[in-house]
Each structure stands twice: as C-alpha cells, then as structure tokens.
Amino acid sequence: MLRAAGIGRGDEVVVPAFGRADVAGAVVAAGALPVFADIDPHSYCLDAEAVAAVTGPRTAAIVAVHRFGRSAPLWQLKGHGKRHGLLVLEERDAVGEPADVAERRRAADHLDQRLRGVGTPERDRDHTYTQYVVRVPGNGRPDRDAFARALRARGVACSVPVQTPLHRTTEHWRDVRLPETERAADDTLALPLVPVAERRGLHRLVSACNALGGLLQPA
Incomplete structure (x- = not known):
C-alpha cells in the first residue's frame, strides 16, 4: 500500500x-x-x-x-x-464476531472489578479486548517478569505483549527516548480472558494475581 x-x-x-x-x-x-x-x-x-x-x-x-x-x-x-x-x-486487530467481543467485555469487566495490585486497562466503551493487558507496577518489589513467572507456576497463562520496543532492536535501532513506549515494554502483561462461565478458571486467575499483586504494593 x-x-x-x-x-x-x-x-x-x-x-x-x-x-x-x-x-x-x-x-x-x-x-x-x-x-x-x-x-x-x-x-x-x-x-x-x-x-x-x-x-x-x-x-x-x-x-x-x-x-x-x-x-x-x-x-x-x-x-x-x-x-x-x-x-x-x-x-487493526482481528476483532472477531460480535458475540466474541461481548464475551470478552464481560470477562474484562469481571477482572476490572476484582483484580488488585495490578493496573487494569482504562475503561472505554469501544474497547474490544483483543488482549487484556495490565500494568505490573515496579517499585523495588517483584518485577513484571518475576510476576509472570509466578503466575505461570500457579497455572495461569500470561504473556508479555512487547518484549523489546523496535527502537531498541538491532534491526531498527534509533538513538531516541520514547518514555511511554519503554515503560509499557517494561511493565505490561497480557492475562487470559477466561469466559465468565468458567468460574474455576476465573477464580484461579484472580486469586493468583491478587496474592502476588499484594507483594507489589508500597510498604
């Protein structure tokens, strides 16, 4: 194009x-x-x-x-x-069928109301939640990568959406500062959007995040 x-x-x-x-x-x-x-x-x-x-x-x-x-x-x-x-x-992201979007929004709303110790996505009526991305605050306590490893050890699938911003890669290196980009690459984590009907999976996700998230709060 x-x-x-x-x-x-x-x-x-x-x-x-x-x-x-x-x-x-x-x-x-x-x-x-x-x-x-x-x-x-x-x-x-x-x-x-x-x-x-x-x-x-x-x-x-x-x-x-x-x-x-x-x-x-x-x-x-x-x-x-x-x-x-x-x-x-x-x-654009591949959004999926309207029913899929509605289910993701229900799951996201459930997590928004229950997660503690991580920064949940800013609410937006047009958000389709192709990924549910939280911020893991860094304040000298366990960092995002340690948090992710601990979640996986508890059976919760999660992923780092962007490992390295492009301006810090060998192929596209630029000597520029992009503070919000760099901060997001350091502390964002994508959590699974478990359907609300699967209560056991949702409970495991919320319990694991909240147990670990408490460690991230300032003393």
Missing part, C-alpha cells in the same frame, strides 16, 4: 515502536525510513502530540496501529495528516 501511494526512497513514515516489527518492516520494504513516535500510556496507540513532534519535511505518512482492542486517535491523526499533506493508514 505504501508503494502504491508513491511512498519510497527519501520518505519518512511515522510508526509506533511498541508493537510488531512487520509495520516498520513494510516501511523499509517500500524504501522509506520508519520514524518512531511515542504512545499514549492508556491506549498503547500512537500519541497524536508525539506524532506531531517527529513530523518533518520528509514525512510522507503515518501508520496508526490499533492495539489490544483500543483504537488509535484517528480523528487527530487524520487532522494532522490533512494539515501537512500526509497519508494516514490504519492497521
């Missing part, structure tokens, strides 16, 4: 560093240069002000990636694109 739009050598394309490498890889494949902008700490999508800060004379496009069921601020990004003559592209 980038090549079809005439984007190539000499152009820059603004993308998030928090996410998969395929978006930045597509920019490189088109002959352009990926430029990384910071994310909003609640949606994990591109922050519009951060995009504006890295926009320059060679910027040709922005790729807005929707993350974990939250939408990027398209109206802001498209407004910025219109003012500067930039192409704005989207990459």
Whole structure:
C-alpha cells in the first residue's frame, strides 16, 4: 500500500515502536525510513502530540496501529495528516464476531472489578479486548517478569505483549527516548480472558494475581 501511494526512497513514515516489527518492516520494504513516535500510556496507540513532534519535511505518512482492542486517535491523526499533506493508514486487530467481543467485555469487566495490585486497562466503551493487558507496577518489589513467572507456576497463562520496543532492536535501532513506549515494554502483561462461565478458571486467575499483586504494593 505504501508503494502504491508513491511512498519510497527519501520518505519518512511515522510508526509506533511498541508493537510488531512487520509495520516498520513494510516501511523499509517500500524504501522509506520508519520514524518512531511515542504512545499514549492508556491506549498503547500512537500519541497524536508525539506524532506531531517527529513530523518533518520528509514525512510522507503515518501508520496508526490499533492495539489490544483500543483504537488509535484517528480523528487527530487524520487532522494532522490533512494539515501537512500526509497519508494516514490504519492497521487493526482481528476483532472477531460480535458475540466474541461481548464475551470478552464481560470477562474484562469481571477482572476490572476484582483484580488488585495490578493496573487494569482504562475503561472505554469501544474497547474490544483483543488482549487484556495490565500494568505490573515496579517499585523495588517483584518485577513484571518475576510476576509472570509466578503466575505461570500457579497455572495461569500470561504473556508479555512487547518484549523489546523496535527502537531498541538491532534491526531498527534509533538513538531516541520514547518514555511511554519503554515503560509499557517494561511493565505490561497480557492475562487470559477466561469466559465468565468458567468460574474455576476465573477464580484461579484472580486469586493468583491478587496474592502476588499484594507483594507489589508500597510498604
């Protein structure tokens, strides 16, 4: 799509560093240069002000990636694109059927009300919860990775959504600071969205998180 739009050598394309490498890889494949902008700490999508800060004379496009069921601020990004003559592209999560979304929302609501010691996702009526991502606070107590290992030892499947932000990888290294991106890579954890009907699984998840989460609270 980038090549079809005439984007190539000499152009820059603004993308998030928090996410998969395929978006930045597509920019490189088109002959352009990926430029990384910071994310909003609640949606994990591109922050519009951060995009504006890295926009320059060679910027040709922005790729807005929707993350974990939250939408990027398209109206802001498209407004910025219109003012500067930039192409704005989207990459969406695979949301699934409406019934699947409704079930994920019920499970997320259950977890929102019961989890302690971790930061639950910011509530949003349009959130589709393709992943249920929490923040594990770091305050000198067990860190996110230790927390994840302890959860798995208790039979709770969990995963780190982004191990290393792209601007810190060998392939896409940039000498820039993206504080929200780096913080999210350090402390986010994706928990399983167990259907509400499976009460035993939900109870195990909540009990394990809350038992461990208590260790993360300030003394």
